[in-house]
Amino acid sequence: MLRFGTAGIPNGVKSYEKGIELLKKRGLDSLEVEFVYGVRMSDSRAKEVGQLAREQGITLTCHGPYYINLNAAEPEKLEASIRRVKRTIQAGRAMGAFSVTFHAGFYLKQAPKQVLAVIRDRISEIMADERKAGTPQVAPETTGKPSQFGSLSELLQVVKGQENMSVCIDFAHLHARSIGRYNSAKETEFVLGKVVQALGREALSHMHFHMAGIVYGPKGEKHHVNLEESDLNYPEILQVLRSWNVGGVVTCESPNLQDDACLLKETYSRY
Numbered sequence: 001m002l003r004f005g006t007a008g009i010p011n012g013v014k015s016y017e018k019g020i021e022l023l024k025k026r027g028l029d030s031l032e033v034e035f036v037y038g039v040r041m042s043d044s045r046a047k048e049v050g051q052l053a054r055e056q057g058i059t060l061t062c063h064g065p066y067y068i069n070l071n072a073a074e075p076e077k078l079e080a081s082i083r084r085v086k087r088t089i090q091a092g093r094a095m096g097a098f099s100v101t102f103h104a105g106f107y108l109k110q111a112p113k114q115v116l117a118v119i120r121d122r123i124s125e126i127m128a129d130e131r132k133a134g135t136p137q138v139a140p141e142t143t144g145k146p147s148q149f150g151s152l153s154e155l156l157q158v159v160k161g162q163e164n165m166s167v168c169i170d171f172a173h174l175h176a177r178s179i180g181r182y183n184s185a186k187e188t189e190f191v192l193g194k195v196v197q198a199l200g201r202e203a204l205s206h207m208h209f210h211m212a213g214i215v216y217g218p219k220g221e222k223h224h225v226n227l228e229e230s231d232l233n234y235p236e237i238l239q240v241l242r243s244w245n246v247g248g249v250v251t252c253e254s255p256n257l258q259d260d261a262c263l264l265k266e267t268y269s270r271y
Contacts, residue, residue: 001245003059004265005030007210007253016049020056028261030059032251033095036066039087043094050095060095061208061249062136064088064102070122071105071115071149078122081105085126092136098249099137099208101168104158105149115149120158127162139166139208144173144221151177152191156198166199168208171237172224172253176216183233188240207248211237211264226254227263235267242271 005028009019016031023031031053035041041049053060065084072078085102092100104119127138140158143150152167152174159165169191174182181187195203213230215222227234241250250268254260 001247002209002241002250002268003030003248004028004250004252004261004268005032005058006257006261007032007063007251008034008257010258011256017052020052020058022258023058024056026258026262028258028265029057030061030249030251032061032063032249033091033097034063035088035091036063038065038067039084039091041091043091046091046094050097054096059249060092060097061251062088062092062095062097062100063141064100066103068102069105070119071108071110073108082122082126085123086130089126089130089135089138090133093134097136099139099166099168099206100135101139101141101208103143103148103150104140104155107147107149112149112154116154116157119149123158123165124162127165131163135164137164137166137206137208139168141168141210142170142173142177144170144176144214144216146177146220148220152194156194160198166203166206166208167195168210169195170210170253171234172210172212172214172230172232173221175232176214176221179216179218179220180231183231183236185236185240188237189244192240192244192246204244205247207246209241209248209250210253211250212253212260224253224255226256227260234264238264238268239271242268
């Protein structure tokens, strides 16, 4: 139902070939290709990585560059952000990725409702162009600070009614953004209920999740840590995902990557 893997090539190796081999040995079954500093992979290389992953039964996802702001005021920054989103989708298409995620933008001291409308329109325009060539699922990610655009409610409004779109729910970000909430079975059920309400029950069959330990303060996310060093209640979260028969991918972003990814998969397997 759910596949578990790492955000980027696992620790200790430097190539996708070695990384996929290591994931397979550890019993993991997904890999998020990180383009966070730019999409620096040719389509031919993306196809090679995709073929290798398919041969080993590894599901791929992609994460777009950090330098994306679809609410940018300056035309050159907006155009660059749109190019980065499109290039991430195109790389994901070339490798046969299951889902593509990115952080959509910032409020820039504007009213959240105004920013929501702007980002929704710009994502709609991007998807209208990219759908013509066929896209992987596109799922903007929940963000970890209240000052950033990207609450669950906002993103569900962005993607509602959009073909081949969902949300990437980062449970650590939800927990940090809310300064300690979204950390129990009841709250996880609330999150899934919101997804069903906005996107339909079928959306739960192809979800994109991130999970990690996290340190947060009054302003939300500070940085990721290993699961056992944080208060993230990952066992209850995973138990709800299992009981609701949720499908898709869980990408681990803890510093110890494959170790915590294995911990997540092992915990999930007990339910």
